[in-house]
Amino acid sequence: MREKQIDKLKDYKYGFTTDIENIRAPKGLNKEVIEFISKAKKEPKWMLDWRMKAFERLKNLKEPNWQKPKYPKIDYQDIYYYSAPKSTSEKPKNIDELDPKLLETYKKLGIPLQEQQRLNGIAVDAVFDSVSVATTFKDKLNEVGVIFCSISEAIQKHPELVKKYIGSVIPLTDHYFATLNSAVFTDGSFVYIPPGVRCPMELSTYFRINASQTGQFERTLIIADKGSYVSYLEGCTAPMRDENQLHAANVELVALDDAEIKYSTVQNWYPGDEDGKGGIYNFVTKRGLCKGINSKISWTQVETGSAITWKYPSCILQGDNSIGEFYSIAITNNHQKADTGTKMIHLGKNTKSKIISKGISAGFSDMTYRGLVDISSKAKNSTNYTQCDSLLMGNKCGAHTVPYIKNKNPESNIAHEATTSKISEEQLHYCQQRGLNPEEAVGLIVNGFCKEVLQQLPMEFAVEAQKLVGISLEGSVG
């Protein structure tokens, strides 16, 4: 009986596809496609110009190649850059008008948009392939002045905000994948929290890649104005396919004076099968700017999916007394590869940063923590604390730690610690002696290992993440 259960869990439960009619841009990356996307989104001219500028720059850029996991060359002309469910080409006024198939899909994913609206009190923006299909709880958020909508809508309705902040944290002149995203981004979420407002509920975006041969390039922009607070969750899944799909998103956070942004991710893109075939290339650029004094940005990520994860959610601590935090669990199994970590750039005085990273590798996988702590000469009295621990299961996998630590300020302190170990026989023995089977024992120990990070997640996510940790490691013991 138990065996059966495990077998069922082993499969990637989000691996189904939804049979839904799509509108697609022609395949390939060129001016026409960018114009197509911009037109489909009914964008103003300045946005199209901005995209074109990025596209021009992209021509002179090369893909970075310093990362540890190598991948076969991506043919950028062989990807659909825009795919949208046909039924939403005229955006529905409310959720009841949505294509029932879409609702069904989200229900399968555990995000019943309708129920959620009534029960959970979490506002959800669901992004299906390239477009945002539904945003819940709009009225309630409007009352307090919070803007939570798709970025396409924001470009039309709040151009002054978008114009001011888009590209202010991840400029057009950034690295290859970020610039690619600037040129072809299709949708994503936009959040603006007005001064002094504490967002009354958790905001959440759910990303889903459905169509094949499609890349997903969403762009998220979150602005927390003076003295405001927001907690934002992000989840992602994709169907099982033999091909590798590219996901190159940009996420920009801006925190003004005394504002706080908490950004949590549970990333569970399709990781490929047991032999490492298929899966998502998750090459995401996430960056937060603590622009004002006393601002705070906190990243929490649980990375269990994707064939290759390559991302460094970063904080630029520009305002005095600002705080940056990074909590991460990264789990790789089978042939998955991850190269992830963070960057903490201290520019303002009295800035603080904290990095807690837990890496677990099993099977044939390979995991790298890569991080940068840079304290500039002006960042007086700054502190950083970094802890990165790795856990290895078996001797076919690898765990690596590559921290870069730069200190130019004598009044600042940096402390860094890292350990690598395995689950000790004593711990396993102890758990088994008390009636747990080996799988359960490992699950328990791993959850304990990750506890510091799991605690940072909002309740609903923490439960899901804990389960995910267990599922990701199924079959890796023994």
Place this chain on the structure above:
Amino acid sequence: MEEQLKIDFEKLLEKSNFSKKNIEIKRKNFNNFIEKGFPNKREENWKFSDLNQIISKNIKNLSFYNDLSKPNKIDQSTFIAGLEHNKLIFVNGRIEKIEFDYEEKNNIEILDDLVLEKPNNANNSLLFLNNAFVSKFFKLIVKKNYSLKKPLVIYNITNKDLVSKSVNLKFDILLEENSSLKLIEFSNDKSTTNFININYNFDVQKNSILKNYKIDNNSNSNIKYYFNNISQDTNSVSEIFLLSSGSEFIKNEINCNLNGKYASAFVNGVFLLNGSKHHEIKTNINHLVENTKSYQLIKSVLEDESKAVYQGKIFVDSKAQKTDGYQLSKAILLNENTEFNAKPELEIYADDVKCSHGSSSGSLNEDSIFYLMSRGLNYKEAKKLLINGFLLDVVEKITDSEIKNLIKNIMSLKQ
């Protein structure tokens, strides 16, 4: 610079009598160096220290040919006093004296007419440069079951005559089974703005012990690069201690392969820098078989505008179960313009290992200073006491008590 390199290289071949085989190898190395040039910060290994830029900033008209035909005077005052030792004396890159007064002659062998080999690290252009321009390549062999009675000191002395030259030296040191060697490398520079490139290759065989102390303590404007390659067999021990303090720029690269079970490697270092000095240590400890151990401890005290870099890597092969690896780097920054960069790296492919690293940098603890001052010390004394305590921690790791005392004296650390 390329023009100068070519002229100087031809001049070297013309003036020396290398074997045909060596000339061929030298040409290959020379061409490789011309192709790659001095490393710059685009190379990961040189990310924190752009050698190309450092050389062009500090050395004007660098020339590569070094006339070694005339003997140089040896300045006796530079010798280490109060320690009986064997000597290998180099002045301005020329061997001036070999003296093994304390040893049994038949248990030691020195060769200097060797065929060069291809550098095993194809990415390192400075090894190509070294191979191309080195005039004599020395090999010291310590025979089976022999332990040198007294330490060997390699003096690298440069005097005022040496200006803006590139000096290349190459040593091979072989410790046969059950042997041991204490090696002190002592630099004394009165020359200005030279580029000194020294390549050591240690082969430490079964049950042998190598203790290597590198002392660079008197201020000078030279740029130095040391490449140390160590390969260790079963049950061997290597201990390296660096006192990196004198030269304008030093990069010490240590590549250590633990090839035999129960082999262990210890790398300890002190960086004491002031002015605009910029020193780096890069270690690569490769655990290739079971039950090997490595330990690294590097401490830096930085004043004025100095800069220190620690790049340490522990590599654990999937075969190397039961590895014990440890890295710790600490730095005290005393002035506003000092800089400390670290990249302590772990690359691990085996699961039953114990590997950890730590790194910290910051200022002196004001509370400790307050404590000492409340007990009657003035600010300066308190600061000195704390710094000495900080550094003594590393010096105490030296296992040879005679040499430990010598180094304490040199660093003027009192008990």
